[in-house]
Amino acid sequence: MLFRSRKYLWIAAAAVCTAVGARAQMARFDQVFSHLESVHSFSGVAISPDARWVAWVESAPGKQGAGIYLFDRKNANQRPRRITTGDGQDEVREGGIAWSPDSRHFAFLSDADYEGQPQIYIAAAAGGVPRKLTNLDGYVIDLRWSPDGKRIAFLYTENGGGGGPLAAAPTQLGVVGSKIRNQRIAIVKAGGGSIRQVTPVNLNIYQYDWSPDGTQFAAIAAPGPADNNWWIANLYIVDGRSGAMRLLYHPPMERQIALPRWSPDGTSVAFIGGIMSDEAFSGGDIFEIPASGGKLRDLTKDLKATPTGFSWRGKQMLLTEYVDGESAIAQLNPATGAMRRLWKGAEDLRHGGRFANCSFAQDGRTAALVQSSWRHAPEVWAGPIGHWRQITHANDSQHPQWGKPESIFWNNGGFRVQGWLLYPRHFDPAKRYPMVVSIHGGPANCHLPQWPSTHFDMSVMSALGYFVFFPNFRGGYGEGEAFTRANIKDFGGGDLQDILSGVDAVLKRVPVDTNRIGIAGWSYGGYMTMWAVTQTHRFGAAVAGAGISDWRSYYGENLIDKWMLPYFGASVYDDPAVYAKSSPIRFVKNVKTPTLMVVGQYDAECPAPQSFEFWHALKTLGVPTELVVYPNEGHSFQRLSDLRDDVRRTVEWFNSFLAPTEAAK
Numbered sequence: 001m002l003f004r005s006r007k008y009l010w011i012a013a014a015a016v017c018t019a020v021g022a023r024a025q026m027a028r029f030d031q032v033f034s035h036l037e038s039v040h041s042f043s044g045v046a047i048s049p050d051a052r053w054v055a056w057v058e059s060a061p062g063k064q065g066a067g068i069y070l071f072d073r074k075n076a077n078q079r080p081r082r083i084t085t086g087d088g089q090d091e092v093r094e095g096g097i098a099w100s101p102d103s104r105h106f107a108f109l110s111d112a113d114y115e116g117q118p119q120i121y122i123a124a125a126a127g128g129v130p131r132k133l134t135n136l137d138g139y140v141i142d143l144r145w146s147p148d149g150k151r152i153a154f155l156y157t158e159n160g161g162g163g164g165p166l167a168a169a170p171t172q173l174g175v176v177g178s179k180i181r182n183q184r185i186a187i188v189k190a191g192g193g194s195i196r197q198v199t200p201v202n203l204n205i206y207q208y209d210w211s212p213d214g215t216q217f218a219a220i221a222a223p224g225p226a227d228n229n230w231w232i233a234n235l236y237i238v239d240g241r242s243g244a245m246r247l248l249y250h251p252p253m254e255r256q257i258a259l260p261r262w263s264p265d266g267t268s269v270a271f272i273g274g275i276m277s278d279e280a281f282s283g284g285d286i287f288e289i290p291a292s293g294g295k296l297r298d299l300t301k302d303l304k305a306t307p308t309g310f311s312w313r314g315k316q317m318l319l320t321e322y323v324d325g326e327s328a329i330a331q332l333n334p335a336t337g338a339m340r341r342l343w344k345g346a347e348d349l350r351h352g353g354r355f356a357n358c359s360f361a362q363d364g365r366t367a368a369l370v371q372s373s374w375r376h377a378p379e380v381w382a383g384p385i386g387h388w389r390q391i392t393h394a395n396d397s398q399h400p401q402w403g404k405p406e407s408i409f410w411n412n413g414g415f416r417v418q419g420w421l422l423y424p425r426h427f428d429p430a431k432r433y434p435m436v437v438s439i440h441g442g443p444a445n446c447h448l449p450q451w452p453s454t455h456f457d458m459s460v461m462s463a464l465g466y467f468v469f470f471p472n473f474r475g476g477y478g479e480g481e482a483f484t485r486a487n488i489k490d491f492g493g494g495d496l497q498d499i500l501s502g503v504d505a506v507l508k509r510v511p512v513d514t515n516r517i518g519i520a521g522w523s524y525g526g527y528m529t530m531w532a533v534t535q536t537h538r539f540g541a542a543v544a545g546a547g548i549s550d551w552r553s554y555y556g557e558n559l560i561d562k563w564m565l566p567y568f569g570a571s572v573y574d575d576p577a578v579y580a581k582s583s584p585i586r587f588v589k590n591v592k593t594p595t596l597m598v599v600g601q602y603d604a605e606c607p608a609p610q611s612f613e614f615w616h617a618l619k620t621l622g623v624p625t626e627l628v629v630y631p632n633e634g635h636s637f638q639r640l641s642d643l644r645d646d647v648r649r650t651v652e653w654f655n656s657f658l659a660p661t662e663a664a665k
Contacts, residue, residue, distance in 0.1 A: 022655060025464055029651050032401045032463045033644055036454050037061055040394035042378050043357065044095050047368035048103035051361035053125050054368045054382045054391060055083070055106055057095040062640070065091045068108055070125065071391050073382060080391065083123050085130050086112030093118070098143035098152070100190075107133075107143045107152050107190075120152065122190065133188050134195060138181075142207070146214045149190065153217070155205055156186040156197065157226075165227045165560050166280075166636040169604035180224035185217060185238065198243045206230050206279065207353075208238070209269075211262050211291075215240050218248070218260040218269045218291075227604070230279045231256055231562040235271060237291060249289055249296065254488065254566045258282035259352045263334075264312050267291055270299070270334070272307060274481050275488070275566050277444040277524065280354045283308050283477045283484070286319065288334055299334050306446075306477035306484065309352030313364035320351040320358055322446055322478040325407055325418040329358075329367070329385055343386035346405070347373045348448035372451045374405045374422065374459070398451075402462035403427055405449055410505035415483060417498050419471035420447060421506060422462040424660075432513040434658040435467035437503060437539075439521030439528045443475035443495065444484055454643045455636065456522045456545050456650070464651065465660035469506050473498035488567055491551075491582040492531040499528070500536065515540060516658040520650060522546055523606055523635065526597075527584070530614055533595055534587035541657035542595040543650045546606040546635055549614035550586075551579040559604040588617040594624035596653040598646050600633030626653070 043066075044057040052073055059066045069080040086092040096109035096118075104125055109118040113132075118140055123130040133152070134140075139161030144153045160181040182204040188195045199205055199219070204226040208219040217240060222233035235249040235257055248269065251257050256276040260269055269291055274284015283306040286299045300307055305323035310332070317332040327349035330341045349369060351358040357370040367385050372378035377395035381388035403423030410417055424433050438458035440447045447470040452459035462468050472478055473495045475487030487495050506512060518541040521529045526547030533542050548554050555561050555572040565571065572579045580586055595618055599611040608629055615627035628649060630642045637643050 021659065025655055025659070026648070026652070028464055029460065029648060032460050033454070033647065035398070035401055036452060036457075036460070037640065037644075039377055039398055039451065040392075042370045042380055042392070043355075044097050045357060045359050045368050045370055045380055046097040046099055046106070047359045047361045047366065047382060048099045048106075048125065049101060049362040050103040051363055051366040052103060053099075053106075054380065055097045055099075056368075056370070056380050056392075057097070058392070058394070063091075064093070066093050066095055068094045068097060069392075070123075071380075071382075072125075076389075083108070083130065084112065085110040085121055085132070096141065096143050098145060100145050101147060101149045105190075107145065109140060109143070120154065120188065131192075133190075133192055136195070139183070144208070144210060145190070146210055147212055148214055151187050151189055151214075153185055153187050153198075153208070153210065155183045155208070156195070157181050157183045158197070161226070165605050167604075167634045167638075169559060169602045169634060171602070182224045183226055185219065187240075198240065199238060199245065200243060203245065204229065206233055207259060209261050211240075212264055212266045218262055218271075219245070220257055220260055220271075221245070225559075228560050228562050231276075231560075231566065233257065235260060235269065235289075237269075248291070248293060253569075254485070255284070256282075256566070257287075258284075259309060261310065261312060262291070263288075264314060270310070270312070270317070272310070274306075275444060275485050277442045277563055277567070281442070281445050282353050283322065283444060285481050286310055286317070286332065299332060299337055300339070301337075302480065302482075303339075304480045306480065308350045308477070309356060309358075311351065311360050313360065313362065316364060318351070318360050318364055320349050322448065324409075325420055325446065325448060325472055325478055327448060331364070345373075346407070346449040347371060348450045373449045374402065374451065375400055377451045401425065402452070402459050408502075408505060408509070410502055412498050412501040413474070413494050415474055415486065415498070416479065417471065417473060417502060418478065419469060419502050420449065421510070422459055422468040422470070423510070424465050424467060425463050429511060432511045433465065433467050434516035434518070434654070434660055435469055435506070435512045436461045436518045436520055436654060436658075437469045437471065437499065439499065439519065439525035440470070440472070440476065441521070441523035441525050443473075443487060443491075443524045444477060446472040446476040446478045454640065454647070456520075456643075456646060458520055458650075460647060460651070461654065464655075466654070466658075467506070467510060467512055469503065471499045471502040473502070489569055489578055491567065492528065492535070492584075493582075496528065496532060496535060499532070500538070503538070514538075518542060518654050518658050520545070520654075524548075526606065530584040530595075531582070533591050533593040534584045535590070537592050539593050541654050542593050543653055544595060544597045544611070544614070545646070546599050546603055547597060547611055547614065548584075548606055549588075549610045549617075550583045552576060552583060553613070554607070554610055555579065557607045557609055585613060585617060588614065589621060591618060591621065591623050594653070594657050596625070596649065597627045598630070598649065599628075600630050600635060600637060602632065603635045605635040
């Protein structure tokens with residue numbers, strides 16, 4: 001009897017310790033997440049052609065608005081100056097900065113006067129009140145000055161548009177697909193006046209560039225709907241007066257194209273081409289084609305890196321690239337193919353495209369950028385490439401709440417694979433730790449070092465006593481186009497083996513408890529999480545964010561099905577077997593891993609029914625599971641309360657099954 005009493009006392013004491021540890025863990029989580037919420041964010045950085053001025057967009061913590069700031073590099077002791085059309089209130093949204101060729105003015109977008117409707121304004125770098133150019137009604141992006149500085153072109157969707165596939169998709173009612181509003185090239189004179197829409201109404205323009213003489217455009221275009229058809233877009237030459245469009249290049253199905261750029265002499269157009277799963281995250285080889293038509297040249301063939309953006313600077317190109325899990329800036333000679341790397345670092349830099357954070361001056365030697373890594377919170381820097389000077393200091397008080405990062409390499413299936421390992425905070429080599437394997441989305445993407453975000457970033461687990469492993473598996477960027485193409489018709493095959501062999505490589509170097517390894521991911525990472533738990537029992541817990549359980553039903557549910565054709569080779573109606581072989585639901589009876597699923601109610605990219613299907617199966621089979629659907633959210637959550645709740649639930653789920661032996665200090 002005495003023995004039994006002692007036993008029950010021990011169990012009760014253990015339960016109390018567990019409860020206390022759990023409370024300490026969640027208190028620590030709240031502290032870390034609040035830390036992430038308090039960071040100023042920077043975007044849209046743009047250096048003037050003459051390298052004197054740096055402009056950027058800055059958002060304060062907890063504010064809905066975004067303001068433009070300007071810094072004069074010739075007067076480095078002065079503080080950055082706010083440029084706004086409003087009264088300085090935080091709810092005004094401004095951005096889309098574009099410098100004039102003479103560096104004296106820049107154009108930008110502001111919704112200060114129109115309650116959410118952006119208009120185009122021009123500001124003088126030297127000072128003064130910005131001047132409004134337009135009275136638009138619709139979606140407007142991508143401002144570009146004509147080479148002579150007399151006109152501004154932009155992409156305009158009259159009476160609609162915006163959002164994109166990451167946003168919450170509106171409920172489709174009535175005759176579905178009957179309202180297609182295409183994005184067109186429009187022009188307004190820099191001195192003001194009415195706008196002129198150039199391109200035809202039946203084509204959606206995704207990206208474009210002025211010809212050096214200002215008479216033509218190079219444009220990537222396809223018929224609408226815009227969100228779906230980028231994957232089948234062609235390259236055109238557009239007559240600036242008549243709007244007539246001449247087909248210049250029709251890519252094969254397995255190659256998407258992005259960032260068209262005229263050569264300075266007007267004889268050719270260059271662009272990035274490769275298999276890409278997302279319009280906003282371009283990567284591939286750099287190609288060049290004569291503007292009159294002719295033979296296509298791959299300027300970076302067999303490069304063991306992934307160019308992500310570029311600009312002509314005279315007869316040379318400056319480009320950003322992903323390589324070995326890091327970013328680099330290089331100079332490329334298109335005539336010879338010779339490339340010289342100017343800088344490489346453990347952060348995420350991208351020149352060109354929707355999420356660009358690096359801008360080059362006309363001299364080809366000076367850049368402005370947003371620098372961010374696991375060790376340093378984001379700030380704006382500028383100067384000679386690789387020798388930048390810090391301009392902003394909004395996040396100087398921010399300090400890492402997580403452990404040290406380490407880049408590791410391993411070999412699998414004929415590929416060299418790279419990944420990042422984030423150590424637990426207060427790491428003690430004498431202890432054994434749990435680990436979370438974080439799978440990036442895409443799949444044509446990669447995880448690079450950057451200050452953690454509030455959107456499903458597993459870096460927070462490091463602050464709570466976990467190792468966090470970020471494998472950059474095949475199908476992603478950073479090791480060349482052959483590596484990116486290696487998962488075609490093989491989702492869940494070689495890429496999962498890359499991940500599992502990466503886990504083995506981690507186990508050989510750090511003290512991870514093999515019984516306490518979890519897996520998590522969002523989008524394609526959510527799919528890979530669902531797939532992994534049907535293929536292996538190595539993981540003690542899983543969290544699938546916006547996952548995909550059945551590629552066959554998914555094909556007819558999502559609003560961007562064209563992205564699947566390059567990867568599967570045919571539609572699901574023409575080759576259902578290739579979709580079935582990679583579908584987690586087909587193997588769901590193998591699952592033993594406790595799995596949490598989270599998804600937005602109106603997710604157009606990875607619709608909620610996919611998560612419902614997998615959750616229903618696990619519940620029926622008696623596997624511990626939970627499904628959380630966030631009201632009115634899309635693929636990318638917008639409300640901070642939902643972002644916090646999502647990550648908090650993830651932490652609680654992993655703590656329930658993989659908890660560290662003691663709470664992180």
